[in-house]
Amino acid sequence: MNSLWAVTLATLVKDIRLEWRSKDALNSMLFFSLLVVVIFVFSFDPLAEESRHIVGGLVWIAFLFAAVVALNQTWARELRNQVLDAYRVSPAPANGLFIAKAVGNFIFVCVLEALMTPLFVIFYNLHVLGPAWQLIPIALLGTWALVVNGTFFAAMSLRTRNREIMLPLLLFPVSIPAVIGMVAGTTAILTGENSAHFYIVLLLTYDVVFTTACLGLFKTILHAE
Amino acid sequence: MKKLFPILALLTAIFLIYTSYQALKVAPTDALQGDVYRIIYYHVPSAWTAFLLFFINFIASVQYLARTRASLQKTVQWVVIAIGVAGVAATFLPQVQSLLPAGMRPSAVATTVLAIPAFYFLLGWLFPGDRMDMLALTAAEVGVVFCTIVLVTGPIWARPVWGIWWAPGDIRLTSTLVLWLIYVSYLVLRRFSSSAQTQILAAALAVFGALDVPLVYLSIWFFRTQHPQPVIGGGGSMDPRMLHTLLLNWMAFLCFGFLVCWSRFRLEVLKREVEGAEAMESLAGGTSAAKASLPLSRSGR
């Protein structure tokens, strides 16, 4: 158990350090997120009466696209110079690598969300009518739902021919309950019309089920040639 | 075996003609919907067949994954037995019985739960080794076809009767759509994966899909309670003659589905034998060794 957390921490620190050094990925991701928000603003009139009802969906679609672009980069560094082989050959537990990558992606996507949210608030003049604090568990649980499966499917896609398209293809169907939870929950809080309590529980259940599944099956995926 | 197939095909064709006649002519006209309702005899049996096939794929995928390690296989077998026992016992508890939707009998639930270990061990016995994976692939492909029929006949039925093509809160149709998406992505993974371990990757995806389905159901169910939706397909009881025709049609669809699966399975067996033979030739080939030839099996499943 000791070695699992040591390996996870070492990998996470290494990834953050590498990401910080070559800020290309970070910068282009930030700009991409801004562009997505702007496109949505032009497509869906922010002054319309109904906007509060659809903003929940718009925000999460924007987050989903940003997350997919980020997730596709998950294993890019490990593929260069076949570093993944060095990991496979070592006694380090496979789940250490998985958790580190998932947490790294989680932090990255949360940063993107933190940057995109104020833009949505500004462009759509959002006032939250329901309990605003509930948006935090929804955001955290929802992001983890996307990221944990995304990291897993990104690893699965490594062995496929069309890697970049394979990830969203595998991720989207399985993520549908989580997306319903995120969007319906966010809309419920923004409009204040319903309680988001059930959706938070749904997202929590989803996260527990799929985190367990990922941890159980990652070693097999890692060692697939 | 080869002689059996044409006979069964002929019998199935006759059966299908008979049940179609029953569905289109003999079954009574619905009081509310008129003759349009008859599409139910294609829509519902397709759905039940698709779900059965996806269920088979799930069991086959779990077994395939379990077989990768001997210790894992034993654990999974015990878990499956435990699920069966616990499931049946639970249906006798009053707390569980009160949770069941109206009209669903505890014995029906018990039999359904028992299907899990029953299928697990039956399939395990009938499909050793690599054949389990072939079964999974076959079930997925044919399941997707039947599922497509469900998704096409659903809106066709909904439009004239309820005035809308689709209702996002319709729990059955939407869950079926998600199931279809998951299995199409499963088939795409199989096609585009260049790994030696494609089969294991696909089995893992099937497990993810199966875990997802109850969550989809749950999420849409709650969404619907907050946003009342028209219920397509109606609930309530059915005229016994209609039910009789429905079940007959399902039997016919199952026979047809079975034949299609059998052909597809045979095709997969032959395909892998050819690949194996080619690999053996490449293995035995080279300047020095004698060439080995592998006779393709002519009989078999």
Add this chain to the structure above:
Amino acid sequence: MIETPAQNSIIVSNVVKQFGRFAALRGVTAEFDTGRLHAILGDNGAGKTTLLRALAGLAAPTQGTITILAKSPQEACRTLGYMAHPSLLYDEMSGMENLRYFARLYGIDGDQRCEEVIRAVGLDPDLARPVGQYSQGMRQRMSLARAILHDPAILLLDEPFSNVDVHSARDMVGLLKGMRQSGKTIFVVTHQALLLDGVADEFVWMQEGRIVDRTASASRQGDVL
């Protein structure tokens, strides 16, 4: 042939490795003594790299078994050190940073071992330059350093001398000689048999996925290298 107990040897038993229709290894059977330097030679496509990867546990045999000191390659991972044609290092980090990370994967604390190993391959531990900017010779040395970091008893080296200047190549041969003398078992896949003449204990010749000969010297009847 002297009978050696399974615990002290590396046994390859009728190993077949197929990639789809292509058979890279066609029934390789051999027993290798420990404490020896085995050079593996052959034309391109003979299966040398595949055999090495199978020994490392990176390519599971389609048929047959490999036992390393009575364990499977994955179980014996602590005793194996693997060096491949790609560097298996992160280009954006310095040599020391790379080794520090890999040390964590093997549960090695502190910088001492990393510095020791970098010096042993003839490089400077304080060099802050990222590995991506190294010359080929330096990169190969650092890659070797990573392979020997955890002091493995068995080394698997895939073309360590390729594209490397003569000086670096000779240094590496000297290093291998020293390691063999200290009791390590070394497998070297190479095209440059002459470099190891007099150093290797045996030369294993492969052709079309099989071992066709095992000689004590670098010249084979009819072959001119």
